[in-house]
Amino acid sequence: MGRPPCCEKIVVKKGPWTPEEDITLVSYIQQHGPGNWRSVPKNTGLLRCSKSCRLRWTNYLRPGIKRGNFTQHEEKTIIHLQALLGNRWAAIASYLSQRTDNDIKNYWNTHLKKKLQRQNGITNEDNIDMTEMSSCNNNNNNICTNSKRIANKGQWEKKLQTDINMAKQALFQALSLDQPTSSISPDLGSPKPHHSATATYASSTDNISKLLQNWTSSSSSVPNTSSLSNNRSSSTGEGGVLDHQSLLSPNSESGSVDEKLNLMTETSIFKGVSKPIVDTEATTDDHSSLSLIEKWLFDDQGMVQCDDDQEDLIDVSLQGKNTDNNCQDVF
DNA sequence: AAAGAAAGCAACCGCTCGCTG
């Protein structure tokens, strides 16, 4: 007996979000903070399910989200964590503070999975699920450790969660230090995105950032959105990408994306955001403070030294198997 | 240049979990 849909009784709009809706939602959250999603459609007049509002905010409008190209380091982290945790995207996303679980999930399904399969020479016949593959013992013991996990899921997860929480902060430091230029400023020195969608993501975040900044620095009145209605030529999959440039005051030109994001994250209204935002203080910390969790993630076998060649991915995936065994000991 | 195929991504759906009364 499943629960009824959360918005069963009201007419809800579906499909891509419009700029107007984005603005309404952002404006509301700016005033009331994220959370209490049930009340969002009621109070804003949005014809959207509360779930949809939460998703939109969490995945696209929330400040501090990094979109676009995944770095090699992020790829490796995802691959390794996926081998370790399975398709627990939220848990994986907690290690990549600027990425959303949805983003990681999509990236895994569209890029990494195929990449690993290609590199492992997996054919269609033996195209087994990568999660299964990576979580099973490949030694003489045929017992899949995943099964054990399932059996002990409750305890295992509690311990895992504890470890995650304890290690998260330290891991952020390590990851940030390893990627000094990539995590926040995708537009600086990084290769041009290979297709427009990627660029659009970046600009989406940027634009929304500007939008928010504009609001935080001005009165809390909701801007007139009437001029927005034609900004979106088609409903896009571009993330409800606003052509926010047209929405913004001319002053919005000033300041980098980073500055804008930082400004927003410092805005009190966003301090209750569920997902952690990279602590810029932490990133400037001591290089040597690698955590246990990082060692756990990047343990031996030269992973840390990996460059950007594809062999790394094979290594990582294989390590995933081994690490999975190690993981049993850890937990 | 056009059509079809493939890839990529945003959003939805259904389920589970945790909190509260």
Place this chain on the structure above:
DNA sequence: TCAGCGAGCGGTTGCTTTCTT
């Protein structure tokens, strides 16, 4: 203890864009 509710998560879908022929 249990039921109701809201929030969160992972799988899936369907639309848009890009690539190939």
